Amino acid sequence: MNKLSFDNFFKNIDRILIALIVSLLLIGLITLASASQQNTLLLGTQIINILVGMILLIFLSNIDPKRFLFYAPYLYIASLALLVLVAYFGFESHGAKRWINILFFNLQPSEIVKITIPLTLAWLYHRFQNNINYKIHTMAFVILAIPCVMILKQPDLGTTILIGSAGSVIIFLAGLSLKFMIVSSFSFLIALPYLWSTLHLYQQNRILSLIDPGRDPLGTGYHSIQSMIAIGSGGFLGKGWSYGGQTQLDFLPETSTDFIFSVYGEEFGFLGIVGIFVIYFLILYRCVDMAQKMQNTFSRLTAASLVFTLFIASFVNIAMVGGLLPIVGAPLPFISYGGTSMVVSLTMIGIIMSLHSHKSLIAN
């Protein structure tokens, strides 16, 4: 009986996907060990983060998707409430107000929004799936815009873009007309100067330093240049684990979190990067395949949006350390040190697995 319930416990876990994710987590831990200079406390904390995330993943994979559908709007409202709490009771760090302290840990509500937005928008389109028109799209846009504006005010440009694009992907997948998309992207281009002016000076500088990192080598371009030096000096084969001079010598900031991929690139070289990209490709392929095979609107949109969120976050982080995007301060899912990021990423995978293994439970 015990054995049976134990098997039941894992029955909704996709074996291929979990194998890929675990290999990514292992790479992350190995890199973190080097980046933190074998800081056992940090490594121990990260292992706990992974365990907590894994328990949540397993738990969520066993949840009936109907419950996600049912709770989606409430979760959305709850996450908005948390954002309001941040604005009034949150504490500042690095010049931004993003966190609230709940009992014994610091919560970043914008990370929760990364999950609630896909669920809520999927819920919306699922509910009106027989009558999707511009009104529904407008509603979706409003639902998306409210948390985006709140997060932008914190300020957290990176997360805003991430959530904004994850939401937009759902609207896009839900069949927003091409004509409308073309018109709106034109209007976006026209509005660009105004949007630019609403950005904080440091955000403007970060974007400018991306265009020309040399314009202020010790200022905003510094991290970008240091990161590229670290990666570039890794060469084809890399310098070897714990031999990354740039990262070991602390030229790079935040090597455990935002710049962990620089450490990876420096120590494992181009070959290592090709290796990790293969894993990324397999995860993406597997997830998209799962989403394509899902039977209802809610599941498809949620799964697609969550996968997209994970991969666009990975892309933004890797492009940032590679000098292709401005330094926005976004962690690399599954790899970077940090509880919130780890738990949220594994939660997303858990939800996808639940949606995948309960294909027929929500009838269209």
Next chain:
Amino acid sequence: MDLYKFKYTFKNRLNFIFSGLIFLFFLLLIKFFYLQVIRFDNYSSLAKSNSLKIIPIAPIRGQILDRHGEILAENKLIYTLEIDPKKKMDLNKVKQQLSNIVKITKYDIKRYKKTLSESYYSSTLPIKTNITDIQLSNFIANQYKYPDIYLKQKFSRSYPKGKSGAHFIGYLNRINQTDIRRLKKLDKFGSYIGLDHIGKTGIEYFYEDRLHGQPGYKTIEVNAKNHVIRTVKTIEPKHGEDILLNIDYKIQKIAEKAFGKYKGAMVALDPDNGEVLAYVSQPSFNSNLFINGIDETNWRRLNNSIHKPLINRVVSGLYPPGSTLKPFVALAALENDIRRPPFSIIDKGFYNMPNQSKTFSDWKKTGHGEVDLIKAIIVSCDTFFYGLGIELGIPKLNNVLKRFGFGEKTNIDMPNEKRGLIASAEWKKEKYKKKWYQGETAITAIGQGYTQTTPIQLALATAKLINPNNNLRPHLLKESNTSSHMKSKQIDLIEKQIDDLELIKNAMSLVTKEGGTAAFLGRNTSYDISAKTGTAQVFGLKKDEIYDESKLPDKLKDHALFIAFAPSENPRLVIAIVVENGGHGGSTAGPIAKKVFDAYLNGIN
């Protein structure tokens, strides 16, 4: 939209997004290929220079010592508090932060800004120099509070004698943009990396190359926080040489004391080899004020003073030689076989220009009676020399003056030496486009007119009376081997010239005997002094105006000049003195010379 169409659209669009993400990751792969494979060499070398830092190690500057090893310039260990100008810190905040430990004055901030504007190196700059032991221990105890303030330990130049000898010792100052341009031109800039001071005047300037040495380097590995991880390689610096001077500081001190409050200059030479034993320029200044950049108040006080304390009068002060020129003029006459004793004139107190109604008066209204060349030197008879000058003419006079070094640099080892001037008709024509008058020849013969000399020229010319060696050059640096050729009195003069010199020197020895212009110097001495007094007019008297020293304000008083050597037989020391506004030469300058001779010849008690 029906569900079938929805599913179809979803599938297509999801595939589109899937392809888009694949494309984005492919872009990343290209970027990493570019960074790690194509540009590997570039980034690899960047990475190396990133973590390896070369830190210059400053050499220790040589000391300056007198001939007996007395320290004139040394290096003292001091502590400074420095900040990194790249961090662009608010100076008022720094001031406030440090207020518990040390008071940062307005002057400190001003100096910091001045240093910053002049500094070239991107290193840290001192906000407070030379902190006391108590301030030092307070800072160390609280250092963790000041991560952006660096405590630096360095050697600072120090001049233990202060004002004494300041002109020839010179001083250091921080390297500024002008120095950098000069050093770059001379291709010496490399040896100043890590150093922030350079000699600006005096010996500090002249022997800069020997004193400053060569910096060494330390290659260290650092992290981005600039914390040293390890030392890779060390090349020790080559420390600067100590400079030993010919100056005898005991004599120097006595000479300075003898000068008292008078302004002027004195230089004492060994006639055998040109070694400078004492070198006085008054008034003086405290060299220590300059080391870390002089403050404005002191600078203005020194630079704007009517007494011009910053001028190195020994080499840069230009004075009409007055009657001290007479021995050389007399020698020119002898060499041209005019006015050789027993030729004499009767001096009635004035000289009538030939074919003119113009007369020139003697300093003694009543005249000196019967005067020959020897007496003319002893009593400094102007009348005799007016006539001599007219008879001799400027070109012949200048030939001899040139041989004694007038109008030329002595090439003493001091910067800013002036040439002085011996005037001629050609010179006047070029300079003033005017013709030379015969009257000008007459007054040139008594050392007035256009002629200008520096005290060092007077000293060298006097030394050449004793040692007529063309290679004789006054020098401060004590050189162990090079002076030998000077010691051999290699005189390429014919016998007659030697006799002429003896005649002049004999006349000079009688100046300090009864009847001479410096007779009082000859009394109560254990050795004979040979001398010539001189008085140089500072301003011209109007016709019929009588020069009355006691009624003139100091600054209009005549300059007193004095050249001397002793003992008269086998002279060991030559002295030239100018006392500005000192009135008559013998009475003010003479006693100074006497004290120096006493100290040198009789030993110091």
